[in-house]
Amino acid sequence: MTEFTLKSPLDMHIHFREGDMLKLVAPLSAASFAGGVIMPNLVPPVDSIERLVSYQNDISDAISSHEFEPFMTLFLKEYSLELLKSAKDKIIGIKLYPEGATTNSEGGVASIEAAKETLQIMSDLEIPLLVHGENPDAFVMDREKDFLKQYHELATEFPKLKIVMEHITTAEAVALLDEYENLYATVTLQHLLITLDDVAGGLLNPHLFCKPIAKRPEDRDALLNAALTAHPKLMFGSDSAPHPLHKKECCGCAAGVFTAPIALQILVELFEKHDALDKLQDFISDNAIRNYEIDVPDTTVNFVKKEFVIPDKYGDVVPMYAGQTIAWSIDG
Amino acid sequence: MTEFTLKSPLDMHIHFREGDMLKLVAPLSAASFAGGVIMPNLVPPVDSIERLVSYQNDISDAISSHEFEPFMTLFLKEYSLELLKSAKDKIIGIKLYPEGATTNSEGGVASIEAAKETLQIMSDLEIPLLVHGENPDAFVMDREKDFLKQYHELATEFPKLKIVMEHITTAEAVALLDEYENLYATVTLQHLLITLDDVAGGLLNPHLFCKPIAKRPEDRDALLNAALTAHPKLMFGSDSAPHPLHKKECCGCAAGVFTAPIALQILVELFEKHDALDKLQDFISDNAIRNYEIDVPDTTVNFVKKEFVIPDKYGDVVPMYAGQTIAWSIDG
Numbered sequence: 001m002t003e004f005t006l007k008s009p010l011d012m013h014i015h016f017r018e019g020d021m022l023k024l025v026a027p028l029s030a031a032s033f034a035g036g037v038i039m040p041n042l043v044p045p046v047d048s049i050e051r052l053v054s055y056q057n058d059i060s061d062a063i064s065s066h067e068f069e070p071f072m073t074l075f076l077k078e079y080s081l082e083l084l085k086s087a088k089d090k091i092i093g094i095k096l097y098p099e100g101a102t103t104n105s106e107g108g109v110a111s112i113e114a115a116k117e118t119l120q121i122m123s124d125l126e127i128p129l130l131v132h133g134e135n136p137d138a139f140v141m142d143r144e145k146d147f148l149k150q151y152h153e154l155a156t157e158f159p160k161l162k163i164v165m166e167h168i169t170t171a172e173a174v175a176l177l178d179e180y181e182n183l184y185a186t187v188t189l190q191h192l193l194i195t196l197d198d199v200a201g202g203l204l205n206p207h208l209f210c211k212p213i214a215k216r217p218e219d220r221d222a223l224l225n226a227a228l229t230a231h232p233k234l235m236f237g238s239d240s241a242p243h244p245l246h247k248k249e250c251c252g253c254a255a256g257v258f259t260a261p262i263a264l265q266i267l268v269e270l271f272e273k274h275d276a277l278d279k280l281q282d283f284i285s286d287n288a289i290r291n292y293e294i295d296v297p298d299t300t301v302n303f304v305k306k307e308f309v310i311p312d313k314y315g316d317v318v319p320m321y322a323g324q325t326i327a328w329s330i331d332g
Numbered sequence: 333m334t335e336f337t338l339k340s341p342l343d344m345h346i347h348f349r350e351g352d353m354l355k356l357v358a359p360l361s362a363a364s365f366a367g368g369v370i371m372p373n374l375v376p377p378v379d380s381i382e383r384l385v386s387y388q389n390d391i392s393d394a395i396s397s398h399e400f401e402p403f404m405t406l407f408l409k410e411y412s413l414e415l416l417k418s419a420k421d422k423i424i425g426i427k428l429y430p431e432g433a434t435t436n437s438e439g440g441v442a443s444i445e446a447a448k449e450t451l452q453i454m455s456d457l458e459i460p461l462l463v464h465g466e467n468p469d470a471f472v473m474d475r476e477k478d479f480l481k482q483y484h485e486l487a488t489e490f491p492k493l494k495i496v497m498e499h500i501t502t503a504e505a506v507a508l509l510d511e512y513e514n515l516y517a518t519v520t521l522q523h524l525l526i527t528l529d530d531v532a533g534g535l536l537n538p539h540l541f542c543k544p545i546a547k548r549p550e551d552r553d554a555l556l557n558a559a560l561t562a563h564p565k566l567m568f569g570s571d572s573a574p575h576p577l578h579k580k581e582c583c584g585c586a587a588g589v590f591t592a593p594i595a596l597q598i599l600v601e602l603f604e605k606h607d608a609l610d611k612l613q614d615f616i617s618d619n620a621i622r623n624y625e626i627d628v629p630d631t632t633v634n635f636v637k638k639e640f641v642i643p644d645k646y647g648d649v650v651p652m653y654a655g656q657t658i659a660w661s662i663d664g
Binding site: 200 | 472473548
């Protein structure tokens, strides 16, 4: 095959940041994706309607002429019924961060117990819950596994609440998708491709360091298999997380892999390699449209089999696989 | 307690490098240690008597007036009986590196099978075997565990050969010490203190990145327990491995933690904290003297309970815990 087309590709987990970084990265996503779920862990977090609307306006300004739908999220805290009623039409969901689990999660939820009233309102109003599923107190390789019991608890206690396990990284999380009807998941590009070996098995590679950290080969294989077979409850979410160079190649490097502008080309290459190109449309868009029941801009992205060298940097941000050559390019 | 004394502390696994780096780091070890086992993985490796003697002379020049015994090692390859007979009095042992396992191990042993003739000669001549026990083809967290079967094989096939498992990092390796009479081990400072959490659980910390990589909390606890109880077959070996700053805080960071100048003070603090100061003399010196049957310079190091701020750098090398304050200082 030398040409390939995707309709309305969606990035169901993306960090756009603010200010100059927003102006740099939002157009890079909007150039190829038709929409994305925008994470709310800014400083301060997106936790009021005013902040939400103003952030959405900044995003609209940044993406300018591109046809791109920013699906907004609120940062989970205790919200009133009134607030959630008026927020409902403006958001795709609310994101739960356990306190201290990742970048800018300091104001996150100390215990799920404390959020249960809000979760019940969300369930009643049919507002999905997006979850950063890590127990930050557990050993780094166990943080997601240790959180799974909370997914069990949430899925059981709120059977009508749609719960999205964000950026899953373990075989156990994949298995959980088939256990509860109301559990969904996103997976990133890097967790389909790498293990801890790629981060710390040879030289230490800060550009592949992210949270949750890449796990074992058997975990990567389970994630890849679920993506290549287009598991109906699994959606693509890049978790593309730009940091300026000085926060990555330094003494204490920030967590996050920047993949937004190169994710689609690499996915086409990956799915072709595994003879699964016919599953990519589901994984990259149709699953999300059905699971979230959303309307998205009607766009197409054409790919041609022509070598593409991943740039060393976009602005001051180093992308995943910088400088490497991949087999597919976006046409035009 | 406010004062404490150690006799003839020994570092049974140390990287002195060559040239300017040797001149920087050898005196820092020799200032407090009475002797050390010098690793042979230079470029090119120390694999001839000429190279060994010339390297030992360079070390003697570098440590100048300090009373310090460099116990030399050869890099394992196929050696003749004649060569090993004439090397025997000049070395403490021969170091086995699986090909590709760590810094400058490219010329290492592709399979143990190929080295068996040499190992038999070593056994006959009573030359100990020191082993970097990692399978470089395994997943990074499994590399030591995956190598244990080779320790079983070596210990069984060469029952008279003293085999030292260098820088052990897992609970399973600790357990192996009690299984075979001819198995011994060294452990580093960092593996008594840290887990993968400290390397990659928060921000990524290149200064705590080493090979073998720090493992799980239960591994660290097993190592610490063996040290604090002065397991008779366990010896201190810092594996202190200096790299210039630009090779650590960079895009692909080299593996190695630099601890030589601060290891003793931190060990005194650690053993005191666990009420095990009475075990430190065995761990830091007596076990090694007995296990290797060596004579060492008769030195003393006095410690006083006085705050010591670990320097940010020694030359261009950043030590472990740079800038942190510890409770004990070396007196004078």
